[in-house]
Structures are given as C-alpha cells and as structure tokens.
Amino acid sequence: MAISIRSCGRTHCPPGEALPDCRVRQARLQAVPSTLLIPLAARAHGARLYPWLDCHDTQARHLLDCLEVDCAPLLRDRVAVLNVLWRTRVIMAWAEAFFRRHPEATGVALGCGLSHYFQWLDTGVNRWIDADLPEVCALRDALLPPARDRRVNATVDLSRAGWWDTLHLPAFDAVAPLFLVCEGVLMYLPPAQVRDILAEFAQRAPAGSVFVLDAISHLGVGQARHSVSVGPTGAEFRWGLRQTGELLDIHPRLSVAESRSVSECYGWMGWAAETLCLPWSGAPLYSLVALSADPR
Ligand SMILES: C[S@@+](CC[C@H](N)C(=O)[O-])C[C@H]1O[C@@H](n2cnc3c(N)ncnc32)[C@H](O)[C@@H]1O
Incomplete structure (x- = not known):
C-alpha cells in the first residue's frame, strides 16, 4: 500500500499541525509491513x-x-484493537518487572513497526533497539529518529539466520540478560522460520534473557481474510500454536516464564469459552508467552 509521510525529523510536533518545514513524501509498504498500522491505530485511538x-x-x-492515515477502518476491528491494547499492557508489566531487576539491560523490539516502548521503559541508563525490515526502518528513521544513543533503529530480516549478530547483540556469556519483544510478527512467518528465530535466541542469549511473543491458535492459520483489519492488507497468518508447550521442544534452554490468554479480558465467560474450546484449539485463540533462556 502507498502512504503519505509528513516528517520534519522531530518527534514532538504539535498533534494535527502541519509544520511549515515538514517534507511530504510517499512510501510503499508490502503486505506484512503494512500491518504495522493496525497496532499503531489501536494504541493511538483504541x-x-x-x-x-x-x-x-x-x-x-x-x-x-504524520502518516495521514485514515484509521477509522482499522478501529472497526474491535477484536484486534482489544488484542493490541491488552498485549501492550501485559508486555509493559513484564518489561517493567524485568527492568526493575536489570535497570541497565538492553531491550529489543523485533519487528517493531512504529511501536515505541522506550517512551515508557526508559530507566535513564538502559538501551533499546527497534529493529525491522529496511522499508520500515526507513519510515522509523524519518519519524522516530534514534535518541541519545540509548534508543537506536536497526535493520534486520528475522527470516534470515544470524539476526542475533546482525543486531550486534551480546554473547551468551555476557553478564546482563536482554529483554526481547516480538509482537504481531511471528504469525506472519512460516513455522520453520519461527522455530529458527526462537532457536537462535536460545542458542545465543545470556542466561535470564526473556523473549516475549504473541501467538494465535493454529486454527487461525490461513484465515486472515476473515480479519477486518488484516484481510485488506493481503498478509496471511502462517504460524499458530497447537499447544503452548511445543515452544519448549525447540531448544532445551527454553522455559516458559509467563503466559497469558486474552480470554481474561472477557471475564468468566471468556474463561468458560476457552475451556470448552481448548480440546479443539489446542492453545488459546490469542496468547502472550514470555520464554526465558535458562543457564547452560
Ligand atoms: C503487525 S506489525 C507489528 C509491529 C509492532 N510489533 C507493533 O506491535 O506495533 C508486523 C511487523 O513485523 C515486521 N516483520 C515482518 N516480517 C519481518 C521479518 N522477516 N523481519 C523483521 N521484521 C518483520 C513488519 O515489517 C511489521 O513491522
């Protein structure tokens, strides 16, 4: 899809105001990268x-x-808006707890889109890396340029082996663990690539590092056309969980530190519906999992 971008290199312009020094240009996003607008609209107006x-x-x-996007159609997908707002809260809570224990650690958003966790998670001494495909990084550099050396934008293709080194992440014997978040990304990748990404984390991460991911149930694979927001982008859901425990089969260093299901947003009815569906769906319809890299 094509989008117009107004950018002046600042990050704090008055909302809704076209500044005289804003440059306007067009950018084209492929199907999967264009899905970044869905969580962006949810966090902005959900x-x-x-x-x-x-x-x-x-x-x-x-x-x-700045993007001059009409987000009304995206906000019509109430389920997606709820999922994004819920996951943002849970990820924030997990990340805040992590940075309380490790205030100088590095955080990484893999497939960051235009999310901006460092606005909430800056401890004054930690670092944050926002990483995505080149076309998205070009957008970020225009709209969210790096700040004070402690927040940087980085180009990465997670579907290629070696992303750990591409991002210059520390070796597994480093003292400080890392906090990685990969939200709204893995469901668009083939299952073999998802396993490789998690295996690379398990092989390379310092002990105590955390990898937070969100997952749909395997029942959602191939069903993106039924989603009000994802359907029109042309992106497809390619990976889903059959059961949360299968993540542990990827590598012996992985353990589940936390897991949550979005069903909690629907109270006892959500719990009852999920309990009835689990024999069929295997995993929750939408869930968050924090994987931890154990000591070797
Ligand atoms: C639905 S958006 C989520 C963006 C962000 N995580 C958020 O929650 O706002 C999906 C993102 O995954 C990124 N992505 C998809 N495949 C990727 C890959 N192979 N390597 C890096 N990023 C990828 C896309 O470019 C896009 O920004």
Missing part, C-alpha cells in the same frame, strides 16, 4: 473503545498524524 486498557501512547497519535 482507548475510545476500551478506556480501561488505555496505554497513553502519545507517540502513536503523533505518528498517525
């Missing part, structure tokens, strides 16, 4: 629908203004 899940993402609102 609190209108779910005020109790408001993540107060002022950066997302500003970025949508």
